[in-house]
Amino acid sequence: MKKANNQLCADAGSKYCPCHLAYSGDCIKCPITRGEKVCDCLWQGVCIYNELQHNKNVPVCERKETLCKINEVNELGNETFLIKINVPKSMLIDLCSPGAFVLIKSKDRSSDIFNTPISVMDVDFENSILEVVIKPRGIKTKNIINFEEVWVKGPYFNGIFGIKQIKSAYQKNTLVILNGLSQVNSINVVKRLLENKNNVVVFINNQATILDVIIEKLKELGVNIQSTDLNEDRDFLIDYIRRNNVEFVYSGGADLFNKYIMDIVDSVDPNIDLAISNSNLICCGEGICGACTIEVNGKRIKSCKAQIDSRAFLNSKNL
Known part of the structure; x- marks a missing residue:
């Protein structure tokens, strides 16, 4: 397996890069931003370090939390629900990517601690609909189906x-x-x-x-x-x-x-x-809280953002 700094960040090259991790010197991809002397990131896109230097006085582009209308809720059986949510087309474009997910919380929750990662099932571009499947279990998900609107934050890419x-x-x-x-x-x-x-x-x-x-x-x-x-x-x-x-x-x-x-x-x-x-456990989706951090081949990796070789990951889990 390659070194941790050669792992591909799911956000690299997107409008969300450079992110807070780059500004704090913890970029998953770029060794120069982490204070190392050798550039061995193998990244073939726009240089993250150069972008960081040019954007020092520009706020980090963060994912927005949007209050969205629930268009439809259908029970699929076994306490599992299909939810169709009207989301902005600007968000929907990125949600057709393999591994895309969003953070959702019920309308009555203001704190981000109630965000829960939900995989994208499908998108309907014509009607601006995001389709997700939820099985309400804990405090984060139980109330989602009880409101006509939910908070949706995304897109995220590392599912x-x-x-x-x-x-x-x-x-x-x-x-x-x-x-x-x-x-x-x-x-x-x-x-x-x-x-x-x-x-x-x-x-x-x-x-x-x-x-x-x-x-x-x-x-x-x-x-x-x-x-x-x-x-x-x-x-x-x-x-x-x-x-x-x-x-x-x-x-x-x-x-x-x-x-x-x-x-x-x-x-x-x-x-x-x-x-x-x-x-893996995902909480903030930005690699900041540390809840998703795992160890693979002796390297600590933020699994909510870093792409990991599938075999190396499974062999590291002691399953």
């Missing part, structure tokens, strides 16, 4: 590790494997893979929660969907990857599930590109 592999996959045989509520962020992944003319097949674990709304959207995209017991059919999955020359796999599930899929993929070929859902 997936392996975004580069997703965006660079072109005309390949690809496999998307989904488990439980993590299937929600698969729509943007599948859309990007299809845009890049990849052959996409989706396996869904039928021993976990299956959301019909996700199945319907995947069918509309025209992909082949297979519902299977991924524990019982391990050998079938291995054979499928081998026979179909699969070159890229996306695993959307909790860490244990993703580790299980990684082991299957690696048993065929450890060189197959692998991307996984980011299931």
Whole structure:
């Protein structure tokens, strides 16, 4: 695995860069801003250090919190809700990226401590609608469905590790494997893979929660969907990857599930590109609070912003 300073920041090159971390000398990407003497960031975009020097007297471009109208709430079963929210088109444009998420809190909450990260399921540009799925559990999410408006802050981009592999996959045989509520962020992944003319097949674990709304959207995209017991059919999955020359796999599930899929993929070929859902704790989304910090190969990494090699991450989790 590359050194921590060679990790790609999900915000690098966006309008949110340089961020507060760069100004404080803690930039994820740029070693010069951290006081190091050698520039080895391998970044091929606009130089973060130069941008920082030019913008010293310019306020950091921060994500805005917007009070948005809830257009529709539908119960999907098992205390899970599909929420359609009217959001500004300026925000919606970025929310179609794989791994995009927002911070949402109920209308009656003013403090940012009530923000909860929610993965983007889908966007409707024509009607300026953001679609998310929420399972109300704790104090942060219980009240969201009880109001006609919610606070939405975003966009954020690091809900997936392996975004580069997703965006660079072109005309390949690809496999998307989904488990439980993590299937929600698969729509943007599948859309990007299809845009890049990849052959996409989706396996869904039928021993976990299956959301019909996700199945319907995947069918509309025209992909082949297979519902299977991924524990019982391990050998079938291995054979499928081998026979179909699969070159890229996306695993959307909790860490244990993703580790299980990684082991299957690696048993065929450890060189197959692998991307996984980011299931880490995220609080502020800006790498400031430290709640998302994890250790990978002896390096402390802010997992809400830094892209991490999927295999290095899963092997570091002691699963």
